[in-house]
Amino acid sequence: MELDGEPAGHRLRPDAPDQRDIDVYRALSADIASGVAVVSARWRNRDYAATVSGFLSVSYDPPTMLVSLFEESRICDAVASSGTWALSLLAARHQGTANWLASPGNPVEGLLNQVPYRRGPATGAAVIGGAPAWFELRTTAVHPAATHLLIVGAVLAMGRDAPGAESADPLIHFASSYQRLGR
Template sequence: METPGNLEAHRVDGSRPSDAAVDLYRRLSADIAAGVGVVSSTLRNRDYAATVTGFLSVSYDPPTMLVSLYAESRIGEAVEEAGVWALSLLSGKHQGAANWLASPGTPLQGLLAQVPFRRGPATGSAILDGALAYFELRTVSVHQAATHLIIVGEVLSMGTDAAPAEAPDPLIHFGSSYRRLAP
């Protein structure tokens, strides 16, 4: 018996989940604490960037990461086509940039005009100034997963631009909003 707090996502017969199951999944999965980053890429001399919380370190040897991007998004298409991208991990001071780059309908022209960044040495992708860590990656595989692309990349370059005092202040996403560890 299903209750509003306990729903099956898929039926045994493989049918699609109910609207109630999708809504419950959204609410419950919002309680997964995640770091906040910005994925960026350049395609045809145009910058693309978006705020993400779906990224993961896959392997240390060779250094490999993955990111989950909405398949029909501009950033998903740009990263897939360009084949190189960057991931900047954000500190609490980046909350404004995170909000801006997570907003639907951000302009294509001048997307990064209000976000301080520099070009990465290996890919030319945007790396946000003061990033706790940054990784430049070359795509090694792309996997379709429901509405998203899982993009796996081998790290070409990495480092940090954060001041030592900012390191203990990562921007976190939890409960459908941004949080900070530092007071």
């Protein structure tokens, strides 16, 4: 692979990356395919939610997950402060929801007015309607990482809201845009 006519590799400056390093990293990391989900929290009688693609299953025993959130975002404050949160995986049909909850400057009041959701049984956080899988979590650890916080949570409840055919059609983020898995 060439990067703007350069050989395949790009070496970062050891002291601190410059703008070119950041741009090359952004271009290359866009080729990491990942699932798309909504993380949500109920804090101070208000709903918070945002689209995320930085999440993973950490352990099956005990069931544990991790989400990466921009430290200066409202959702990060809500998740870190509330101590409980939900993660709803999105199906391809949820692209509009993903776009809406990824938009900067969303209103605090009425954020979920146009999003189909229900309350999770363990935390009361919003669970997106028709989610191929959803998880409710209690925060067990928070780790700073560059501009983000890695929030680890123990699973309190989980389930599936989508019919079988929709579960097989997840929303994927790849090459800086939403894609379908292509089944």
